[in-house]
Amino acid sequence: MNAAQAEKITTGKGFIAALDQSGGSTPKALRLYGVAEDAYSNDAEMFDLVHQMRTRIAQAPAFNGDKVLGAILFEMTMDREMDGMPTPQYMWERRGVVPFLKVDKGLDAEKDGVQMMKPMPELDALLARAVKAGIFGTKMRSVINAASAPGIRAVVAQQFEIGRRILAHGLVPIIEPEVTISIADKAEAEDILLAELLAHLDALPEEQQVMLKLTLPEVANLYKPLVDHPRVMRVVALSGGYSRDEANDRLSKNTGMIASFSRALTEGLSAGQTDEAFNATIAASIESIYNASVAG
Incomplete structure (x- = not known):
């Protein structure tokens, strides 16, 4: 790395x-x-x-x-x-x-109120190319369309599973479980998401850090525990x-x-x-x- x-990503203003x-x-x-x-x-x-x-x-x-x-x-x-x-x-x-690199191949059809990421059979080859090209980290997006506990659990589990493969290449993954801004139960979905993210972050080894890219929440500072988490390099917001x-x-x-x-x-x-x-x-x-x- x-x-x-x-240092720029961790402490920089911008x-x-x-x-x-x-x-x-x-x-x-x-x-x-x-x-x-x-x-x-x-x-x-x-x-x-x-x-x-x-x-x-x-x-x-x-x-x-x-x-x-x-x-x-x-x-x-x-x-x-x-x-x-x-x-x-x-x-x-x-x-x-x-420089960061988007690595996902798009979204699967909706199931349990969420869209998981499509399979990425060539991920390791892409990550090796990214390292060679001077890429610092990666980004991958899933979508949450309902406050569905099983769906959100599956999305976060998949994100961290792929995230661990990215970390193994020496890259920093940006984990992006996007909550759709127009859903009626957005605040409830965000509460479930926060709990799932904290559980997975707590399970990461001490020396590893990820980034999170999240929809701007209904309740201001809902994600402050993620901002302050030692396994999180930075929390960024999508528009x-x-x-x-x-x-x-x-x-x-x-x-x-x-x-x-x-x-x-x-x-x-x-x-x-x-x-x-x-x-x-x-x-x-x-x-x-x-x-x-x-x-x-």
């Missing part, structure tokens, strides 16, 4: 940018960016366009380690270059931003469909949590903007998310 990167839209969510991300689906005719062209968007974000003057601690990358982004350098190297050496203003407002009320926003980060960016307008928009976005991240 890179000690300078670990947030983690999520630039990891996958094949399923890329068309929507491009549409919000002003690129219609008739602008590309196949996946290769689509991924070229989204890489251009990510590169433009990463090269914006405000996108640097002063306020952006880390960036979560999609596998294809890890394998590509920015400004003639491998992306993870560019992020760290040029921007001072710690989950909240507008940037609401996500920032909720985040500022949760002590010790920092942002890891995707859609809320890129809100207002457009392919048609001049570089001046684009850079000003991303700078304002970074500033507001940074302020909410350090407010707690």
Whole structure:
């Protein structure tokens, strides 16, 4: 593990940018960016366009380690270059931003009120490539759609099982059991989730640490015991469909949590903007998310 990167993630002021839209969510991300689906005719062209968007974000003057601690990358982004350098190297050496990698392969169909992660048969090979590429940690997402104790128990067990494999490669896993923001029993689901996470964290060996990426809770500071847990390097929050203003407002009320926003980060960016307008928009976005991240 890179000690300078670990120090930055553990103690740094700022947030983690999520630039990891996958094949399923890329068309929507491009549409919000002003690129219609008739602008590309196949996946290769689509991924070229989204890489251009990510590169433009990463090269914006405000996108640097002063306020952006880390960036979560999609596998294809890890394998590509920015400004003639491998992306993870560019992020760290040029921007001072710690690189993470999304490793999950998407979600299974809903069962017991949750969506588990699909199998990852090539996970160990991917993790070995990530280590070689200079990646610091990983991210993997499950979804909780109901306050279902058996479902939430299964989601957290799967996350930690995969997390232990990631730790074995010397990488720090970001465990992400997302609670859907629109469900009626969101607060109850969060109570169950907290108990399950604490039980698994308590069972980790002393020398190991994970990160957690969680939906902003209904009750402010519900997750403070996780923030303070010795096995937790950092607790980050996903925006989950909240507008940037609401996500920032909720985040500022949760002590010790920092942002890891995707859609809320890129809100207002457009392919048609001049570089001046684009850079000003991303700078304002970074500033507001940074302020909410350090407010707690």
